[in-house]
Amino acid sequence: MKKMMILFLAAALLFPFSAGAKTLRLAMDADPVSLDPHVQLSGGMLQYSHLVFDPLVRWTKDTKIEPRLAEKWERMDDLTMRFYLRKGVKFHSGNELTAKDVAWTLARLKRSGDFKGLFEPFADPVIIDDYTIDIKTKKPYGLLLNMCTYIFPMDSKFYTGTDKKGHPKDTIVKTEWSFANENESGTGKYVVAEREQGQKWVLKAFPDYWDKNTGNVDEIILTPISEDATRVAALLAGDVDFIMPVPPQDFDRIEKADGIKLITMTGSRIITFQINQKRREEFKNAKVRQAMVYAVNNAGIVKKIMKGRAGVAAQNSPRGYQGHNPALQPRFDLAKARQLMKEAGYEKGFTVSMIAPNNRYVNDEKIAVATAAMLSKIGIKVDLKTMPKAQYWDQFDAQVADIQMIGWHSDTEDSANFYEFLYMCPNKETGYGQYNSGNYCNKRVDELTLASQSETNVEKRMAMLQEVEKILYDDAAFIPFHWQMLSWAGSDKLKNANDIINVMNFPYFGDLIMK
Amino acid sequence: MFAFIIRRVFQALIVMLIISLLGFAIKQSVGDPVREITGISVSAEERDALREKLGLNDPFLVQWVRFLDRAVHGDLGNSFYFKRPAFDVILSKAPATLELVFATALLVILFSVPIGIYAAVRPNAWPARFLMGASIVGVSIPVFLTAILLIYIFSVTLGWLPSFGRGELIEIFPGWKSGFFTWDGLAHLVMPSVALTTIMLPLFIRLVRAEMKEALETEYVKFARAKGLRPSRVLLLHAFKNTLLPVITVGGVQLGILIAFTILTETVFQWKGMGSMFIESIERADTSLTVAYMVFVGFIFVVVNTIVDVIYGLVNPMVRVAGGRS
Numbered sequence: 001m002k003k004m005m006i007l008f009l010a011a012a013l014l015f016p017f018s019a020g021a022k023t024l025r026l027a028m029d030a031d032p033v034s035l036d037p038h039v040q041l042s043g044g045m046l047q048y049s050h051l052v053f054d055p056l057v058r059w060t061k062d063t064k065i066e067p068r069l070a071e072k073w074e075r076m077d078d079l080t081m082r083f084y085l086r087k088g089v090k091f092h093s094g095n096e097l098t099a100k101d102v103a104w105t106l107a108r109l110k111r112s113g114d115f116k117g118l119f120e121p122f123a124d125p126v127i128i129d130d131y132t133i134d135i136k137t138k139k140p141y142g143l144l145l146n147m148c149t150y151i152f153p154m155d156s157k158f159y160t161g162t163d164k165k166g167h168p169k170d171t172i173v174k175t176e177w178s179f180a181n182e183n184e185s186g187t188g189k190y191v192v193a194e195r196e197q198g199q200k201w202v203l204k205a206f207p208d209y210w211d212k213n214t215g216n217v218d219e220i221i222l223t224p225i226s227e228d229a230t231r232v233a234a235l236l237a238g239d240v241d242f243i244m245p246v247p248p249q250d251f252d253r254i255e256k257a258d259g260i261k262l263i264t265m266t267g268s269r270i271i272t273f274q275i276n277q278k279r280r281e282e283f284k285n286a287k288v289r290q291a292m293v294y295a296v297n298n299a300g301i302v303k304k305i306m307k308g309r310a311g312v313a314a315q316n317s318p319r320g321y322q323g324h325n326p327a328l329q330p331r332f333d334l335a336k337a338r339q340l341m342k343e344a345g346y347e348k349g350f351t352v353s354m355i356a357p358n359n360r361y362v363n364d365e366k367i368a369v370a371t372a373a374m375l376s377k378i379g380i381k382v383d384l385k386t387m388p389k390a391q392y393w394d395q396f397d398a399q400v401a402d403i404q405m406i407g408w409h410s411d412t413e414d415s416a417n418f419y420e421f422l423y424m425c426p427n428k429e430t431g432y433g434q435y436n437s438g439n440y441c442n443k444r445v446d447e448l449t450l451a452s453q454s455e456t457n458v459e460k461r462m463a464m465l466q467e468v469e470k471i472l473y474d475d476a477a478f479i480p481f482h483w484q485m486l487s488w489a490g491s492d493k494l495k496n497a498n499d500i501i502n503v504m505n506f507p508y509f510g511d512l513i514m515k
Numbered sequence: 516m517f518a519f520i521i522r523r524v525f526q527a528l529i530v531m532l533i534i535s536l537l538g539f540a541i542k543q544s545v546g547d548p549v550r551e552i553t554g555i556s557v558s559a560e561e562r563d564a565l566r567e568k569l570g571l572n573d574p575f576l577v578q579w580v581r582f583l584d585r586a587v588h589g590d591l592g593n594s595f596y597f598k599r600p601a602f603d604v605i606l607s608k609a610p611a612t613l614e615l616v617f618a619t620a621l622l623v624i625l626f627s628v629p630i631g632i633y634a635a636v637r638p639n640a641w642p643a644r645f646l647m648g649a650s651i652v653g654v655s656i657p658v659f660l661t662a663i664l665l666i667y668i669f670s671v672t673l674g675w676l677p678s679f680g681r682g683e684l685i686e687i688f689p690g691w692k693s694g695f696f697t698w699d700g701l702a703h704l705v706m707p708s709v710a711l712t713t714i715m716l717p718l719f720i721r722l723v724r725a726e727m728k729e730a731l732e733t734e735y736v737k738f739a740r741a742k743g744l745r746p747s748r749v750l751l752l753h754a755f756k757n758t759l760l761p762v763i764t765v766g767g768v769q770l771g772i773l774i775a776f777t778i779l780t781e782t783v784f785q786w787k788g789m790g791s792m793f794i795e796s797i798e799r800a801d802t803s804l805t806v807a808y809m810v811f812v813g814f815i816f817v818v819v820n821t822i823v824d825v826i827y828g829l830v831n832p833m834v835r836v837a838g839g840r841s
Binding site for chain 1: 544545546547550551552553554555556557558559561564565569593595596597598599663666667670671674677678679680782783784785787792795797798799800
């Protein structure tokens with residue numbers, strides 16, 4: 001009996017907290033590059049921001065906006081939106097969140113090389129009192145609220161002062177040590193307890209977190225596993241609980257495995273080819289461009305190459321975006337394509353060059369090869385060259401080929417972003433058309449896109465954007481393929497994994513409930 | 516002798532210059548680091564300003580000379596991704612690789628010696644034939660595939676061993692976190708070291724067997740047998756001892772190759788050592804780390820080789836004469 005008692009006591013001592021504590025072991029293909037949310041505008045950094053910081057407002061799964069640090073907001077006039085901040089929110093340092101922190105963060109965003117473009121339309125905010133702030137834009141701006149999903153207030157007191165190198169603590173540095181790269185004080189659910197970059201992160205729940213109605217995960221261990229096969233094996237072996245992304249070739253295996261769930265969702269990243277009208281006289285003819293669109297069986301590519309795991313596209317805007325025009329349908333028709341080539345006077349065809357990355361988008365190289373084969377059916381012979389993404393973008397910018405692949409995700413979760421970067425007339429001064437390697441240029445598209453920026457009436461704005469989408473479709477400004485699918489997989493221990501994911505690919509792990 | 520040493524050091528310096536030049540040439544074609552560290556929507560001017568700040572707009576030779584100047588002062592540049600001096604990053608990753616190589620070397624010795632001796636003594640016995648055949652299979656499968664197979668058998672299907680990483684580590688002295696002293700750490704070490712061993716083992720079994728066979732034919736072994744010594748004593752003390760020299764020489768050379776193979780093994784097992792760091796630095800276009808690593812590894816090899824050469828010269832005057840003006 002005594003022996004039993006001792007054993008029992010020993011066991012109790014060894015596993016004191018095993019009953020309550022929930023640890024999520026998370027494997028991603030790469031870890032966030034810094035602790036400073038403003039150092040880089042990338043999916044990884046935004047995923048990190050949602051763990052350690054909180055935005056003013058955030059996207060829900062059905063792309064609505066929901067309150068976070070801002071409890072409510074109201075439009076004051078064309079240029080002003082008033083935000084009422086949640087009271088009693090603590091930063092990890094213990095400081096309390098006030099309107100000053102929001103203003104400070106907005107000013108810092110405008111200084112950040114990566115974010116200043118997005119926050120260009122914003123004017124200086126006006127602090128009304130500790131918990132009320134007016135966020136202002138220079139011109140009426142329809143996407144003000146969308147952009148507030150990027151405002152993750154930082155602890156202004158914590159980041160003020162000078163660091164050990166004598167630099168201000170809030171300096172934004174991309175390639176060297178800085179205070180903000182190594183230290184954080186956000187309002188988020190998790191505190192970075194331990195971090196070995198590229199190797200392991202330990203995030204611990206913040207005891208003073210304001211939102212008490214969230215998930216029950218006390219600790220997150222994040223391991224970057226860049227090798228696809230290893231990441232999947234780690235999940236199958238039960239060494240991790242959740243992985244993102246899931247390589248498409250393993251979808252079936254994971255679906256069949258016991259105790260593991262695969263979650264997929266059509267994302268908003270559109271895959272396209274741009275047809276360069278400056279390099280090729282032939283491409284100036286709209287009929288040739290249309291013929292190319294008609295010749296490409298993108299639904300077939302989705303079925304055969306993507307194994308059905310992508311949304312077939314005929315336009316840029318996915319469903320749910322204001323510019324999504326339901327009338328636009330995929331148009332694969334080989335006979336029509338040949339007919340158009342004939343009408344354009346290029347029956348005999350011609351030879352073009354094409355480039356695509358081979359490790360940037362899902363199956364990018366295979367898609368390019370299939371496209372080359374499809375174009376050959378209407379007499380367009382393609383010289384294809386593929387390369388790793390590290391080399392690709394310089395070649396893309398230099399427009400070294402007649403046809404170039406590009407995938408685009410809208411940072412604003414809005415259609416206008418596609419047009420601004422991909423289809424507006426390239427203009428070095430304004431920066432519009434920065435990725436328009438097709439050199440497509442249509443005054444009406446420029447007009448409508450610019451007008452949409454300051455249109456705050458949703459109905460009117462939708463009409464404008466949908467018109468742009470229709471023009472691009474009719475003009476065959478680009479060859480559309482599909483919207484890439486987002487994928488996650490987790491063990492059954494995760495009870496509501498389905499609810500925390502979203503089309504932006506920022507899983508809200510703070511809301512996760514584990515068994 | 517002094518002239519010989521000076522000559523060797525001078526040669527070593529030239530080799531180092533060539534290595535750094537090669538590293539730089541590769542760096543230019545790996546890709547653009549600025550692309551990697553900025554969001555895609557960042558404006559061209561913003562990107563160019565950053566490139567200018569990092570000195571990436573300067574001509575190739577200017578960049579190279581600047582790198583050399585700093586390298587001489589012990590600064591190999593800053594890793595863009597780790598945001599730390601590249602040299603520190605490399606040093607922090609070294610223990611993982613060294614432990615993996617050490618464990619593999621241990622396994623190779625443990626298996627190649629008895630199997631090699633056995634195969635030499637009983638060349639026609641079926642276990643010997645089986646082992647020789649099996650070892651061929653091991654070396655002909657790419658280490659990448661062996662590693663994946665191991666993971667699927669022992670982690671996914673059987674659930675015996677952890678699938679990735681180094682497990683629980685203990686800091687044995689500052690900067691050296693070791694996995695040798697915890698069960699968890701050792702369990703994580705099993706599969707990566709076995710995968711690497713399959714590549715190295717066949718060569719050493721064959722080497723031991725060949726040398727052993729030769730030794731068994733020699734007069735002194737015959738004599739020892741004729742004297743009526745115990746067979747085990749003849750095998751181990753007389754014959755085996757004399758096979759050791761060539762085995763050690765080849766072993767030294769193979770150690771370098773082993774480090775090269777760690778790149779693949781580390782990548783599959785997410786063993787965060789220098790090998791996976793190198794591959795990742797290329798994928799991330801973290802070019803300053805790529806170059807620093809090449810120069811660092813080159814430096815170690817050159818220093819070791821130079822020291823060996825100088826010692827050879829001290830021991831064997833013929834080397835000195837052969838290398839000099841004669």
